[in-house]
Amino acid sequence: MTDNNAAQQIASGYAAGGAAVDLGAVVIDDAADAEAQVRIPLATLNRHGLVAGATGTGKTKTLQLLAEQLSDAGVPVVLADIKGDLSGLAQPGEGGDKLTARAQDIGDDWQATSYPVQFLSLGTSGRGVPIRASITSFGPLLLAKVLGLNATQESTLGLIFHWADQRGLALLDTKDLRSVIQYLTSDEGKEDLKGIGGVSAASAGVILRALSNLEAQGGDEFFGEPELEVADLLQQVGAQGVVNLLELSEVQTNPVLFSTFLMWLLAELFEELPEAGDLDRPKLVFFFDEAHLLFNDASKAFLDSIEQTVKLIRSKGVGVFFCTQLPTDVPNPVLSQLGARVQHAIRAFTPEDQKALSRTVKTYPTTEHYDLGQALTSLGTGEAIVTVLSETGAPTPVAWTRLRPPRSLMGAIGEDAVRSSARSSQLHAKYSETIDRESAYEKLAQKVPEASAEPSAEAPEKGEAQDAGMFQKAMENPAVRSFFRSAASAVGREVTRGLFGNRRR
Ligand SMILES: Nc1ncnc2c1ncn2[C@@H]1O[C@H](COP(=O)(O)OP(=O)(O)OP(=O)(O)O)[C@@H](O)[C@H]1O
Numbered sequence: 001m002t003d004n005n006a007a008q009q010i011a012s013g014y015a016a017g018g019a020a021v022d023l024g025a026v027v028i029d030d031a032a033d034a035e036a037q038v039r040i041p042l043a044t045l046n047r048h049g050l051v052a053g054a055t056g057t058g059k060t061k062t063l064q065l066l067a068e069q070l071s072d073a074g075v076p077v078v079l080a081d082i083k084g085d086l087s088g089l090a091q092p093g094e095g096g097d098k099l100t101a102r103a104q105d106i107g108d109d110w111q112a113t114s115y116p117v118q119f120l121s122l123g124t125s126g127r128g129v130p131i132r133a134s135i136t137s138f139g140p141l142l143l144a145k146v147l148g149l150n151a152t153q154e155s156t157l158g159l160i161f162h163w164a165d166q167r168g169l170a171l172l173d174t175k176d177l178r179s180v181i182q183y184l185t186s187d188e189g190k191e192d193l194k195g196i197g198g199v200s201a202a203s204a205g206v207i208l209r210a211l212s213n214l215e216a217q218g219g220d221e222f223f224g225e226p227e228l229e230v231a232d233l234l235q236q237v238g239a240q241g242v243v244n245l246l247e248l249s250e251v252q253t254n255p256v257l258f259s260t261f262l263m264w265l266l267a268e269l270f271e272e273l274p275e276a277g278d279l280d281r282p283k284l285v286f287f288f289d290e291a292h293l294l295f296n297d298a299s300k301a302f303l304d305s306i307e308q309t310v311k312l313i314r315s316k317g318v319g320v321f322f323c324t325q326l327p328t329d330v331p332n333p334v335l336s337q338l339g340a341r342v343q344h345a346i347r348a349f350t351p352e353d354q355k356a357l358s359r360t361v362k363t364y365p366t367t368e369h370y371d372l373g374q375a376l377t378s379l380g381t382g383e384a385i386v387t388v389l390s391e392t393g394a395p396t397p398v399a400w401t402r403l404r405p406p407r408s409l410m411g412a413i414g415e416d417a418v419r420s421s422a423r424s425s426q427l428h429a430k431y432s433e434t435i436d437r438e439s440a441y442e443k444l445a446q447k448v449p450e451a452s453a454e455p456s457a458e459a460p461e462k463g464e465a466q467d468a469g470m471f472q473k474a475m476e477n478p479a480v481r482s483f484f485r486s487a488a489s490a491v492g493r494e495v496t497r498g499l500f501g502n503r504r505r
């Protein structure tokens with residue numbers, strides 16, 4: 001028997017007048033009350049959110065459900081499809097008895113529906129439309145994260161960018177960065193750096209090695225042009241917002257690059273979008289799946305930038321949802337800014353688990369209706385403990401919620417369907433071909449063959465030594481020296497950097 005009073009008392013805290021995302025119905029004593037709906041007002045989606053839970057508890061389906069309703073409300077979304085199980089958004093769901101029973105139980109007039117999906121991949125070997133960013137645009141902070149650099153190496157990279165930025169020198173791809181680092185560690189380059197500190201050979205060596213690893217993991221096909229324009233993500237098809245699905249392709253073996261790229265996107269959005277104030281619905285909602293990848297081993301500077309970006313992007317009308325197994329994966333300064341909480345079941349096997357559980361319980365408003373420690377470990381699949389911000393910005397009552405089933409297909413649609421959808425996308429013509437515009441590397445490379453025509457006197461031991469040897473040879477060539485001299489005194493527009501060390505336009 002449902003305790004209608006309790007369920008409806010809870011739901012009254014969610015009864016917003018304006019448009020909202022319907023999550024599902026309140027559950028008391030294992031029974032859902034179809035009359036007691038739990039909703040997130042669209043107007044407070046720019047106050048961000050968290051979707052958490054143990055594996056298999058329904059996090060991804062919750063993201064799917066949120067994305068669907070946002071699309072129907074005309075709001076475009078960006079979803080990181082780490083496990084490749086969100087492509088079903090492009091096709092109507094299959095329904096079935098179990099699903100329709102669930103929908104009925106919670107007062108959901110379920111209908112199979114498909115959504116306008118734009119499939120995107122990092123680099124050129126994925127199935128979606130290839131997207132890229134230039135090294136210059138990424139900037140030293142994000143790149144240091146991708147390269148796994150320590151604080152000293154991070155600041156060395158900062159110095160290298162500073163040198164290039166001041167000269168308006170475009171570092172488009174990894175080859176460009178490599179040639180600039182090699183120049184700055186050469187005798188000639190060292191002269192240039194006088195007054196701003198030098199680039200130590202040790203740090204430069206580490207950075208070059210990390211760069212090689214990154215290239216081997218597909219970074220070389222991601223860094224370059226044409227660079228993604230964020231406006232291409234803010235589209236509508238008819239009245240529906242576009243669902244941008246970013247896949248982590250099989251060859252793309254660097255999840256850190258993936259999550260850092262998402263942070264770059266957010267930083268780009270911050271730079272590009274005008275101040276919006278409080279809107280009745282967000283301009284875009286961004287879902288960060290596997291968010292722990294972003295926070296693990298992150299430097300203080302990096303974490304500070306995430307915190308700042310999340311704080312400030314709100315006023316641009318962008319909502320951010322982090323998705324992770326445990327809320328404790330998200331650092332407190334970020335966690336405390338997440339207004340909506342959809343917490344799926346937590347496993348509490350080990351003492352560590354228990355600690356995380358009681359920490360999680362403490363982050364909820366008090367409730368007389370549930371024993372939260374018990375509730376959080378006994379939630380069914382596709383159920384969650386929810387609290388969001390009401391339209392007045394106050395936390396809503398804690399609600400054990402049975403979530404709506406997604407209306408699109410649960411699961412993947414298959415490789416061919418993704419490929420053909422990507423090929424017929426409007427973005428295909430714009431982004432499918434890599435443009436290798438002449439930049440630092442090309443200018444240098446032109447000179448290298450003549451310079452290194454004679455074999456080097458000492459036999460190089462490893463690849464790096466060989467690179468360095470080649471470079472020394474190249475530096476003996478007056479044409480190469482003059483290239484760098486002209487770069488060093490170039491009057492190109494100086495690159496300025498934003499909150500995240502990303503390039504300002
Ligand atoms: N809202 C829902 N409606 C109906 N079924 C659901 C719902 N949520 C979850 N399920 C069922 O539970 C299964 C697992 O859900 P999901 O893939 O979302 O889990 P997850 O938390 O993302 O797991 P993982 O951490 O492994 O990625 C789904 O395949 C589906 O059968």
Ligand SMILES: [Mg+2]
Nearest residue numbers: 059060061083
């Ligand atoms: Mg999942």
